[in-house]
Amino acid sequence: MEANLQEQLRVVGRGVVDLIERKELEERVAESIRTGRPLRVKFGMDPTSPDLHVGHSVPLRKLRAMQQLGHHIVLIVGDATAMVGDPSGRNKLRPPLSRADVERNLRTYVEQAGKVLDLSKTEIRRNSEWFDPMRFEDVLKLCGRMTVARMIERDTFQKRIADNEPIGIHEFLYPLMQGWDSVVVKSDLELGGTDQLFNLLRGRDLQREEGQRGQICFTTPLINGLDGRKMSKSYGNAVSFNDEPDDMYGKIMSIEDGVMRDWYTLLTDLSDAEAAALLAGHPREAKARLAQEITCSYHGLEAALKARDSFDRRFRDKEVPEEVPELAWPASAPPEGLTLMSLLKELGLCPSTSEAKRLVEGGGVRLDGEVQSDPRRVVAKPAAPLLVQVGKRKFARVR
RNA sequence: GGGGAGAUACCGAAGCGGUCAAACGGGACGGACUGUAAAUCCGUUGGCUCAGCCUUCGGCGGUUCGAAUCCGCCUCUCCCCA
The missing domain is CATH 1.10.240.10 (Tyrosyl-Transfer RNA Synthetase)
Structure with a gap:
């Protein structure tokens, strides 16, 4: 532990929203420095979609900072929890994911997390490791640790109740599962987005009931996406790790x-x-x-x-980009040529002819820089490469 | 278990026998303006072999010249009672 107490507290606390409890954090960091034992910092990610977005990088960057301080990161890949689905911040019941979906997503997840974290120093655990062998009896015992009243006082459930939206019983299990992860990996701290506070605190409770010291919980802000709403893959407003x-x-x-x-x-x-x-x-x-x-x-x-x-x-500068994808003139086209709207569809620049027609009528299509207005105009196979522009962003050269 | 309400396009929500590819709002997309910001304005928003045609209003059947609209069954959700 090279960094001193104050420096560590500064790094850990930077940009953090909730910290339960600050005093305990000081004690544990001090203890860690004294004994040379790194803190076990837990973070969970459910492989519910194939890509991570920069919103995920907020906690990941915090973990990296802690990793650099010499602490031990436990990355929980929530393959079991992913199938339940975290109700936090959700105003709808989510469609269930299958094992196969989860496995597919999982592959890219860890790799992408590696763009921020040093995976060689990270303990990665799947939570199916302890949830799959659980017996129903164990599940019941876990359920007994929580009351319905406590669960439904959460905002997210209150809202659904007010909107007459369904709430699945299994959704009540999610926080307990996440909490149980903490018990199993004996975490000293758990990090999450601000919407995770409830779940994080369940881990703290459960650990205490199991005779462990309750984990310190801290949260990082959720980041807004391109449209100002919370960044989420399902809103289509995310910047992904994998974006070109x-x-x-x-x-x-x-x-x-x-x-x-x-x-x-x-x-x-x-x-x-x-x-x-x-x-x-x-x-x-x-x-x-x-x-x-x-x-x-x-x-x-x-x-x-x-x-x-x-x-x-x-x-x-409104120039044509230097690298424009080249597309081949559709092989299926008749010798006399294609209507503009069909051409756009055939080239894959528009999802349907109707869509292409609308775009042309709306003035969103240019051929060699010239705005087109007639979707039925017949375009013959060009002698020289034809520059097609659809909207502001899509360009193609057709030959 | 009993009773009631409901399921409409990406979302919310009208429509309740023909004039419904389905009002309205949001979102999204295109255009103008610009800093690919915000705000504002305009247009579009099922598909196609596109002035016409085809498939949509939870699912399957039925009534009717004609159904998103009426009837039956089914699936799902919510509410109240037990």
Whole structure:
């Protein structure tokens, strides 16, 4: 334990919303320094979708910081809990996931987490390890540790009750399962998003009932997505770890001005002073830097600069991007050519002819830079490559 | 177990025998403006061999010239009572 107490507390506490209890944290960190025993810091991720997004990186970055302080990270891959589905923040019953879904998602999850965490120093556990062998009797015993009154006082359930939305009994089990994970791995601390506080505290309760010291619970802010709502894959407003550099950069450039400060503190390594200086300048510059920083952390500086460059050329200078995908003239096309709307569909630039028709009528389609207005216009196979632009972003060269 | 209410397009929500591919709002998409920000304005929002045709209103059957609208059964949800 090289860092001193104050330094450790500063790192752990930065950007944290809830901390239960600060005093216990001080005690345990001090104890850890004294005995040389790293703290066991638990974090759980349910493989409910195939990709992680930058919202996940907020707690992951905190874990990395703690890892660098020498603490031990236990990453719980919630393959058992994923099938129950965390009701936190949900206003609907979710469709159940199958084992197969979970397995598929799980593969990419850990790998993606490795973009932030040092996996060689991380203990990774699946919670099916202890949930699969459980007997019904054990489950009942666990259920006995919680009351219905306590469970339904949660906001998320209150809201559903008010809206006459269904609540599955199994959803009540979720917090208990997550809590039981803590008992099994004997965590000293558990981290989660602010919506996780209830679940985190269940772990603390259960550990105490099992004669362990209750874990310290701390939460990091949830980050808003591109549209200002909570970032979530299912809202389609997320920046994913796996987004291509250009895409990632572009998505970040479209965030609301108001969220930049949060993104700077939660998603970049820039100091508060640096961020403040950037935010004091022109918002576009501040956002460009933000986009660059974040893109850089997933794809490296070179890719980030390249993304920045091509973004500027395309959107600021309104040039045609340098790398335009080439598409072959549809083989099925008759010799006299295709109507514009069919062509767009055949090329895969629009999902349906009707959609293509609408886009053309709405003035969203250009051929060689010229706005088209007639979706029924017949386009013959071009002699020279034809530049097709659909909306602001989609380009293709057809030959 | 008994009684009541309900299931409509991405979401919310009208419609209650023809004029319904289905009002309205949100979202999304396209356009204008711009900093691919916000706000605002305009347009679009089932599919197709596209001035026409085809498939949609929880599922399956039925009544009718004609059903999202009426009837029967089924599935699911909510509420009240037990």
